[in-house]
Amino acid sequence: MKLITAVIKPFKLDDVxxxxxxxxxxxxxxxxxxxxxRQGGHTETYRGAEYKIDFVPKVSLATVVDESRVDDVVxxxxxxxxxxxxxxxxxxxxxxxRVVRIRTGEEGTDAx
Amino acid sequence: xxxxxxxSGDTAWVLTxxxxxxxxxxxLAFFYGGMVRSKNVLGMLMQNVFAMGLVSTIWAIVGFSLxxxxxxxxxxxxxxxxxxxxxxxxxxxxxxxALVAFQMMFAVITPALITxxxxxxxxxxxxxxxxxxxxxxVYVPAAKWVFNGWLLDMGALDxxxxxxxxxxxxxxxxxxxxxxxxxxxxxxxxxPPHNLPLTMLGTxxxxxxxxxxxxxxxxxxxxxxAQALVNTHLAAATGMLGWLLVERLKxxxxxxxxxxxxxxxxxxxxTPCAGFVGGPAPLIIGAAAGVLCFLALGIKEKMDWDDxxxxxxxxxxxxxxxxxxxxxxxxTAINGEFDGLLYGGGLELLxxxxxxxxxxxxxxxxxxxxLAKIIDGTMGLRxxxxxxxxxxxxxxxxxxxxxx
Numbered sequence: 001m002k003l004i005t006a007v008i009k010p011f012k013l014d015d016v017x018x019x020x021x022x023x024x025x026x027x028x029x030x031x032x033x034x035x036x037x038r039q040g041g042h043t044e045t046y047r048g049a050e051y052k053i054d055f056v057p058k059v060s061l062a063t064v065v066d067e068s069r070v071d072d073v074v075x076x077x078x079x080x081x082x083x084x085x086x087x088x089x090x091x092x093x094x095x096x097x098r099v100v101r102i103r104t105g106e107e108g109t110d111a112x
Numbered sequence: 113x114x115x116x117x118x119x120s121g122d123t124a125w126v127l128t129x130x131x132x133x134x135x136x137x138x139x140l141a142f143f144y145g146g147m148v149r150s151k152n153v154l155g156m157l158m159q160n161v162f163a164m165g166l167v168s169t170i171w172a173i174v175g176f177s178l179x180x181x182x183x184x185x186x187x188x189x190x191x192x193x194x195x196x197x198x199x200x201x202x203x204x205x206x207x208x209x210a211l212v213a214f215q216m217m218f219a220v221i222t223p224a225l226i227t228x229x230x231x232x233x234x235x236x237x238x239x240x241x242x243x244x245x246x247x248x249x250v251y252v253p254a255a256k257w258v259f260n261g262w263l264l265d266m267g268a269l270d271x272x273x274x275x276x277x278x279x280x281x282x283x284x285x286x287x288x289x290x291x292x293x294x295x296x297x298x299x300x301x302x303x304p305p306h307n308l309p310l311t312m313l314g315t316x317x318x319x320x321x322x323x324x325x326x327x328x329x330x331x332x333x334x335x336x337x338a339q340a341l342v343n344t345h346l347a348a349a350t351g352m353l354g355w356l357l358v359e360r361l362k363x364x365x366x367x368x369x370x371x372x373x374x375x376x377x378x379x380x381x382x383t384p385c386a387g388f389v390g391g392p393a394p395l396i397i398g399a400a401a402g403v404l405c406f407l408a409l410g411i412k413e414k415m416d417w418d419d420x421x422x423x424x425x426x427x428x429x430x431x432x433x434x435x436x437x438x439x440x441x442x443x444t445a446i447n448g449e450f451d452g453l454l455y456g457g458g459l460e461l462l463x464x465x466x467x468x469x470x471x472x473x474x475x476x477x478x479x480x481x482x483l484a485k486i487i488d489g490t491m492g493l494r495x496x497x498x499x500x501x502x503x504x505x506x507x508x509x510x511x512x513x514x515x516x
Contacts, residue, residue, distance in 0.1 A: 044304060045363050045364070045365060045367060046304055046305060046367070046369055047369060047370070047373060047406075047409055047422060048359065048362065048363050048406065048409050048410075049409075050363075051302040051304045052302060053302070053304070
């Protein structure tokens with residue numbers, strides 16, 4: 001099993017959710033996060049004074065899937081989250097040792 | 113005991129105006145509160161609301177009496193109205209208590225204006241002591257001289273408090289900033305406003321309440337009140353336009369904070385003029401304030417004064433602009449006994465306006481500076497480093513504004 005984490009532009013969240021539902025991903029967990037990458041931050045002006053805002057608002061989403069599905073999921077996120085402009089975000093994939101469904105105690109792929 | 117014929121229309125308007133002016137202090141709290149960082153918003157709201165508690169109490173005990181008690185001199189009142197006793201004997205066509213109420217709200221908001229300059233670092237207990245004494249030692253004499261004493265007798269005009277309130281509070285803010293020092297991280301850490309919608313809400317409340325502040329200051333429901341109301345609104349309008357125009361030219365965008373700040377700058381500048389000018393004057397005075405107050409934002413950078421929310425640029429400079437422009441635009445066809453320079457009155461009024469601004473400014477600076485120094489040397493004006501980093505909400509009040 002793999003944990004797929006993606007940091008995306010906040011306004012792309014609904015598109016990504018729909019794309020993942022369309023390929024039968026059964027659940028995602030979403031957090032509002034802030035950060036910077038190559039996009040850097042932006043400037044805001046208050047009463048004539050410029051402020052450099054280094055941390056840009058992003059959405060981080062996480063889902064655990066069977067290894068066989070990783071390419072489909074990555075593909076779906078990449079397609080649905082892309083705008084082609086800098087700041088579209090990143091996806092990374094990590095190994096997951098164990099998954100347990102709390103209600104039933106099922107483990108592994110059955111628990112996804 | 114004397115009996116006076118009360119005018120019910122005038123009385124109703126002054127009582128209504130008192131309520132309008134009262135509403136300005138929570139409005140100011142939101143105006144400032146939105147501009148500080150989220151860890152200090154309750155500290156800011158609290159300082160403003162606390163003024164409603166403390167200064168009202170002081171006003172009832174002795175403040176009103178020291179301004180309006182008939183001592184026969186132009187410098188300070190007497191103790192005739194201690195605890196508001198015998199106020200009903202005050203002459204006039206409104207009840208003395210209506211004057212008490214209206215003027216009380218002015219006394220409340222004036223020290224609250226200072227809080228914008230000292231944001232994020234003023235210790236709450238010290239703030240309480242500061243504004244308590246400030247109300248008695250600075251506001252009371254200034255209000256007496258301007259509204260009921262020697263500056264008025266000299267011929268200086270101040271319809272609703274350009275000198276007694278805005279120059280006074282603006283200069284006091286400067287004095288306290290010099291004593292308390294800059295915020296930690298000032299100039300190196302970005303401290304942008306945390307909630308501009310709150311600031312916009314506060315601006316709306318201030319604008320609304322200012323109708324009572326200015327149009328109530330003639331203590332009558334008459335043509336001058338109507339003129340003052342329209343002047344007040346128009347100066348806010350052109351204040352906004354003037355600020356936004358320069359802001360757009362100089363920094364590229366017209367901002368919501370700029371719209372709010374420009375409107376308030378226009379309101380400050382029209383305050384001394386409200387019942388004395390007409391025609392194009394309110395439009396010009398408001399626009400001048402919007403432009404000049406924006407340009408005055410640079411003063412604090414140049415001097416390295418951390419006047420955090422620009423009390424100097426908006427209230428001190430706005431107050432000076434209005435007080436001096438009245439020397440040009442005062443029109444006896446509207447109201448009053450003195451014409452300004454542009455209406456054939458010569459330089460006399462302008463000179464009196466200058467003297468009044470200078471006297472109130474110097475007096476306020478000296479007394480506030482000494483007061484702030486004494487408090488700083490005894491109980492400390494400023495929170496310690498940990499408390500400042502933690503924020504005033506938790507360190508001073510053991511609360512948080514927003515659940516996380």
